[in-house]
Amino acid sequence: MEKCDEFLKLMNDLKALRIDTEGGDTTTLENLNKQFIDFKLRLNSSEEDHELHAEIDRLESMIKLYQLKIKLHQSFLGCFANMKECRDELCKLMAEPKALRIDPIGFKDKLQDLYERYKGYKLMFNSLLQEYQITYHERFQGESEFDDLEPLFQFVFDTVEKKLRKI
Structure with missing residues (x-):
């Protein structure tokens, strides 16, 4: 349950960035990406819900889109x-x-x-x-x-x- 709460907090942090955010501040996204990778590694090392893994993959795709958005x-x-x-x-x-x-x-x-x-x-x-x-x-x-x-x-x-x- 603790991992689910941590994951939800991570999702809310990502949603707070929004797609229409000005592209100048990449620090928030970089920190969020590091947290996400760390969280994903910890989750992959344990046996958790398959649905949560699918949600993590979706979140990873969103992070990549935000990175591209900032670049462009x-x-x-x-x-x-x-x-x-x-x-x-x-x-x-x-x-x-x-x-x-x-x-x-x-x-x-x-x-x-x-x-x-x-x-x-x-x-x-x-x-x-x-x-x-x-x-x-x-x-x-x-x-x-x-x-x-x-x-x-x-x-x-x-x-x-x-x-x-x-x-």
């Missing part, structure tokens, strides 16, 4: 932050209608630069997904705020092109 967190966060920065710069540019009248050529160059950066970040993000064999479920595709960026960039390019032809 910074990579994905960086890509998303960069794509969001591109989107924010585009919105800021579009909020200044004077930019179209005063310097349409400079505006187009800046827009082109933003678009190229965005495509680079998107490529980097997609390569991370492939590297770690992560796929979007088709039901979630098109729900990201970044999914609408490419058509928006294209629309702005077309608008700028038309304005430049008039000048």
Whole structure:
């Protein structure tokens, strides 16, 4: 019974980490992993309930997922932050209608630069997904705020092109 209580405490500690936790503090996970391995060794050396062994295997899988999540967190966060920065710069540019009248050529160059950066970040993000064999479920595709960026960039390019032809 004591081992069951210890196991439940370990499970609660793991649940407290949650999957959406910021990825900066790996110490908690490392300590939890050490406790888990120690607990598993002690349990394997004794004859305990088969159901508890299955639960331990499930917990071990969860720990591996958390470790992967922490490893990937910074990579994905960086890509998303960069794509969001591109989107924010585009919105800021579009909020200044004077930019179209005063310097349409400079505006187009800046827009082109933003678009190229965005495509680079998107490529980097997609390569991370492939590297770690992560796929979007088709039901979630098109729900990201970044999914609408490419058509928006294209629309702005077309608008700028038309304005430049008039000048």
